[in-house]
Amino acid sequence: MNKVLLAIAVLLLSITGQSWAGDAAAGKAKSAQCAACHGVAGISPMGIYPNLAGQKEQYLVKQINNFRSGVRKDPSMQAMVSALTDDDVANLAAYYAGIK
Amino acid sequence: MNKVLLAIAVLLLSITGQSWAGDAAAGKAKSAQCAACHGVAGISPMGIYPNLAGQKEQYLVKQINNFRSGVRKDPSMQAMVSALTDDDVANLAAYYAGIK
Numbered sequence: 001m002n003k004v005l006l007a008i009a010v011l012l013l014s015i016t017g018q019s020w021a022g023d024a025a026a027g028k029a030k031s032a033q034c035a036a037c038h039g040v041a042g043i044s045p046m047g048i049y050p051n052l053a054g055q056k057e058q059y060l061v062k063q064i065n066n067f068r069s070g071v072r073k074d075p076s077m078q079a080m081v082s083a084l085t086d087d088d089v090a091n092l093a094a095y096y097a098g099i100k
Numbered sequence: 101m102n103k104v105l106l107a108i109a110v111l112l113l114s115i116t117g118q119s120w121a122g123d124a125a126a127g128k129a130k131s132a133q134c135a136a137c138h139g140v141a142g143i144s145p146m147g148i149y150p151n152l153a154g155q156k157e158q159y160l161v162k163q164i165n166n167f168r169s170g171v172r173k174d175p176s177m178q179a180m181v182s183a184l185t186d187d188d189v190a191n192l193a194a195y196y197a198g199i200k
Contacts, residue, residue: 047158058147072172 022057022094023087030088031095033080042096057097064089122157122194123187130188131195133180142196157197164189 031042034052038044042053052060066072067081068089084092131142134152138144142153152160166172167181168189184192 044156044159047156048162049156050159051155055151056144056147056149059144059150062148 021061022090022092024091024094024098026087027091027093027095030084030092034092037076038096042099052096053099055096057093060093060096061089064092121161122190122192124191124194124198126187127191127193127195130184130192134192137176138196142199152196153199155196157193160193160196161189164192 031038037046037049038052042055043051063072064081064084067074067077068084070078081089131138137146137149138152142155143151163172164181164184167174167177168184170178181189
């Protein structure tokens, strides 16, 4: 029975696109360090930096992790993400993805 | 006198944020090849791929060129952008940046 409930929960989550991975409120607090380049609400004040507001959560996690691992190279971003934990990354992604 | 007019034109363009680099209509036509991953209007149907709608034009040019040069590595993107001209890149960036 528990497996049936779990399957239903997973199905509902996949239909709604809801993620239980990141804490958007914690991400918002952490995002202060990102605001200079990406804007206070994820709309960048400069053309060379991307908007993050409304970006796909999974994509944001992937790219931050690519900067952390050095797969994607950018000296500024590598400095900014070096101290982040996995939870920080999930929270930041949830925050930016949730901005409409 | 021509220099004064040019200076005024540059000033006006910089104030309005208008770019004369890319042709959005040509970019829209070219974007058909991007739609499978990035969506028909730049909103990706999959979490792993970024939304491009409303993204900064300058950032889009920079990233497409990073994929073209191999600075940013992604096998799918490298295959997709390998045949693009500089004009194609400018046009695609103008198209996606202009989607509200």
